[in-house]
Amino acid sequence: MARPEQNTARRQPATSRSAIIVYSIAAVLALAGLADALYLTVLHLTGQSAVCGGSPSCSQVLASKYAHIGPVPVALLGMLGYFSVFSFAVFSVFNYARATVLMRITVWLMFAAALVLLYLQAFVIHAFCRYCLFSAAVTFLLTGLVVAIPAQSLTPKARP
Amino acid sequence: MRPLLPLGIVAFVALVAMGVGAMLYHTYKPQALTISKEQAVIGKPEKVHARGAATAPVIVEEFGDFQCPPCGAISEPLNQLERDYHNKIRLTFRNFPLANHQFAQPAAFAAEAAGLQGRFWEMHDLLYREQTNWTKSTDPSELFLSFARIVGLDTAKFQKDINSNEVKERVAADQKRAAELGxxxxxxxxxxxxxxxxxxxxxxxxxxxxxxxxxxxxxx
Known part of the structure; x- marks a missing residue:
């Protein structure tokens, strides 16, 4: 009868370690997404996305009307999203329970945005930009992390 | 001390991102090009595709690629500009087919072949208007031929001209000018x-x- 209690006692630090690993992976992925979105934002702000010279498909996507919402480039929103995920992941590593919830919400919002952007590339613009695909892949991996690991096992003990 | 650590990590990454962003911005910030008086189009005997009054005070010179989506997007606004500033603007077009655009050069040849029959601008406008269609084609030559019919060309002459040296030399001359101007x-x-x-x-x-x-x- 004592065995389950021993298991539970052993599982507690193990769960905590796996949480740290998962949030660290999420932070690294978010950094990769941040770098990608930063590059695309700079291309937009310098007007490079309004010219052809590099990849034809990227020009088609980045020069389209879907590359910005009003005056705000979509890449800038992506940058904010990835930076938020990175920040929340870092705070989650340090046991901030609210950061974990915020990270999950942000990742799901970004997943929805990635689906919309993929749809636009595939069925409206009929061209794929490799930087946008990379960003979508990062978002899907982040979503995978959020989905694959149950919330309870990852939620660190809330700070008093 | 411990609550400051995550904040410090986040602040450090924010600073690095801003620094990298500033460096990239500086690297990609486009340099404005200028055409010197010696390089100006006005007064040169060479044939340039132009529309608008010859004496117009404003010369708009475009280097374009028919397969480039931003060129397609700016094409109609340029035409509108020429209509709005009638007699004040002279719009000129130079071919600059990019190497990474598979059909840009054949499209430039098609436009120049139409130009030999006095229909350059009609073909220019049609190529941009139909850009999303012919750029998706595996072989756009049939579509170029149908465009030639639409703009009222002698298709036999068009087919002959599209591969002629005269057409190739005109495109090459535009590319040479592009290289000279940077x-x-x-x-x-x-x-x-x-x-x-x-x-x-x-x-x-x-x-x-x-x-x-x-x-x-x-x-x-």
Whole structure:
């Protein structure tokens, strides 16, 4: 009868370690997404996305009307999203329970945005930009992390 | 101390991101090109595709690639500009087919072949208008032939001209001029010798550049 209690006692630090690993992976992925979105934002702000010279498909996507919402480039929103995920992941590593919830919400919002952007590339613009695909892949991996690991096992003990 | 650590990590990454962003911005910030008096189009005997009054005070010179989506997007606003500033703008077009655009050169040849029958601008407009269709084709030559019919060309002559040396030399001459001016992206648009760069390369930016050029004209 004592065995389950021993298991539970052993599982507690193990769960905590796996949480740290998962949030660290999420932070690294978010950094990769941040770098990608930063590059695309700079291309937009310098007007490079309004010219052809590099990849034809990227020009088609980045020069389209879907590359910005009003005056705000979509890449800038992506940058904010990835930076938020990175920040929340870092705070989650340090046991901030609210950061974990915020990270999950942000990742799901970004997943929805990635689906919309993929749809636009595939069925409206009929061209794929490799930087946008990379960003979508990062978002899907982040979503995978959020989905694959149950919330309870990852939620660190809330700070008093 | 411990609560400050995550904050410090986040702040450090934010600073690094801003630094990298500033460096990238500096690297990618486009350099404005200028056409010197010696390089100006006006007064040169060479044939240039132009529309608008020959005596117009504002010369808009475009280096374009028919397969380039931004060139297609700016094409109609340029035409609109020429209509709005009638007699004040002379619009010229130079071929600059990019190597990474598979059908850009054949499209430039098609436009020049149409030009040999006096229908360059009709073909130019049609190629841009139908850009999304022929660029998706595996072999757009049939579509170019149908465009030739639409703009009223002698199709037999068009088919002969499209592969002629005369057409190839015209495109090569435009590319040579692009190289002389330092053009390497499309569209590159000069308004009275000054290139429109960066975020200004849009219909509103072009209009503003034309207004500025007109304002700089000495009053008569």
């Amino acid at each position: 053009v390497h992206l499309t569209p590159t648009i000069f308004v009275n010798g000054k290139s429109i760069v960066g975020p200004s390369l849009n219909p509103a930016g072009l209009r503003a550049a034309v207004e500025t050029a007109l304002a700089e004209m000495p009053s008569q």
